[in-house]
Amino acid sequence: MSTDPAARAATTPSPPAPYVRIERLTKRFGDFVAVRQVSLEIARGEIFCLLGGSGCGKTTLLRMLAGFETPTEGSIYIDGVDVTGVPPYERPVNMMFQSYALFPHMTVEQNVAFGLRQDGTPRAEIETRVEEMLSLVKLDGYAKRKPHQLSGGQRQRVALARALVKRPKLLLLDEPLGALDKKLREHTQFELVGLQERLGVTFVIVTHDQEEAMTLASRIGVMRAGEILQVGSPTDIYEYPNSRFVADFIGSVNLVEGKLVEDEPDHVRIDCPQLGGTVYVDHGVSSPPDAQLSVAIRPEKLQLARERPEQPDNVLAGTVTGIAYLGDATRYLVRLSTGFVLRVTMPNVYRREEQFEQGQPVWVHWHASAAVVVMR
Amino acid sequence: MPGRRSLFVLMALAFGFAFLYLPILAMIVYSFNASRLVTVWDSANSPTLMWYAELFRNAPVLDSARLSFRIATVNATGAVILGTLAAFALERYRRFRGRALFGLLTTAPMVLPEVITGLSLLLLFVALEQAIGWPGGRGATTITIAHITFSMAYVIVVIQARLATVDRSLEEAAMDLGARPWKVFFVITLPLIMPAIASGWVLAFILSWDDLVITSFVSGPSSTTLPQLVFSKVRLGVSPDINALATILVLIVTACVVAAGVYMVRLEKRRARDAQTAFDAAT
Known part of the structure; x- marks a missing residue:
């Protein structure tokens, strides 16, 4: 599985021209703006993840791609064709629903064949394609079962098979793993990516689960209040968040406010009263001087030591006030002299490694x- | 303590059932009474099937039974078709203007006094006949229309309740897979609400089968339904053959209820077994 967009692009022969293009899309429900002026380009063969909390507009955006909601403004192009006003039954797009939405009165086989039947595909072809699809999702032998005779994981695979059998240009997945338990979810994540790479279908996934987004996506779009705040690879989003919200939403982070006191092209120094000192950062910042900034530091990038380390900057004294042993790592809360509490995660590399103690x-x-x- | 409580529950059960079913039981027993006087038990010649035999020789009774059956069947079918459409509109298009008013209007006939419904229908039919010459006189047609008018309200309630439990995403999934809206309705929605449609049909059938008040307003001289016949016979004095007729009706209804009950229990058992199979397969 490759999560790097450059590597992924190299394996797909298509030109980098956008396959799905969303132009200034807005959806209003009465006075409420669910999606606000969203523009987005998705390449062919990509797994694009829309990530955000509930009510951020990610599902509305997905439903507009499927055709269930009509945009108030803006347009959607798929493979160069304007599909903004095209009804769902005429779009080259299929969707996997969060509830799977399997037809309870039909067998697995009939569920998967449903889409092909609507297109008037010849009976013999339907049979072979359904059979192929079922063996692809490892459900051979389950063709005659009804959905309520299947386990959660099997239902999820039927839903996937049903959405993929029409060979859509774009597959939309609404919280695809949300209804599975943790173990099954981890396993299914890799299966899903493997399947996507084999078929080369472009995926757009909606999820509120950042771990799911990080493992599945080639690119992630973080949404809040109907807007996309940042688009980038999982690494970009995690390591270089462009706002306080993104930094705070993805993973755990220590956020402190500060003011620029030294502004050079190759480094900056930021005065952070909350830390009682300055933070030295080895890259330049494009912001006006005296601007109010925030500094984000991930807990796993902080380290603890008994003796004062020999480095001029980025050293603070504190006291351990909280310890959570997680097995693979230990999480500490360290109170600084200013009263600010930093979160620090230390990996447990060695067994019975000497731990830090309370106080x-x-x-x-x-x-x-x-x-x-x-920026703030 | 548990023993005493269960005795109390048993007593409550016995009294409850006695209250509900003793009158019917009395009627059934008297249908085998040989005496011509309904309230006098002729122990010498009873029990006898003579009233049943007489019933099947009684042409007016058979005629009105046939008429009632025909009206009830047509009514149930019509009410289910119109009721399903109305329920679908009420349940699926949530945001249309005047939805609340429409909902209120469809269910109003349930609480409207039957006399008023009957009277207004009569006035409408008379006015229509004078204006466009239809319906020519009153009879089976006007009774059927009148029955549809009030039984539809009940059907709407039953079907709407079922529709509310059908996951909307099932319909969206079908549309997403290429089915046009009308096809989605017939291939997905309709099969899923079939149980409600069936019970709505039975409900409408029974409502029409035993309606007397509204029928009296809109019936004509040539059309006498079974309840009308029973009522007019009883007014002249209760005759024993009415007991026999009523017993047959009770038996038919009981058979229907028992059959439906057995079917539901079987369905439930199969569902539980299938769910268990799925669970076993998953673990």
């Missing part, structure tokens, strides 16, 4: 590349 004075330090400066 112990420690030094917190980090590398100059660890912090990210975001």
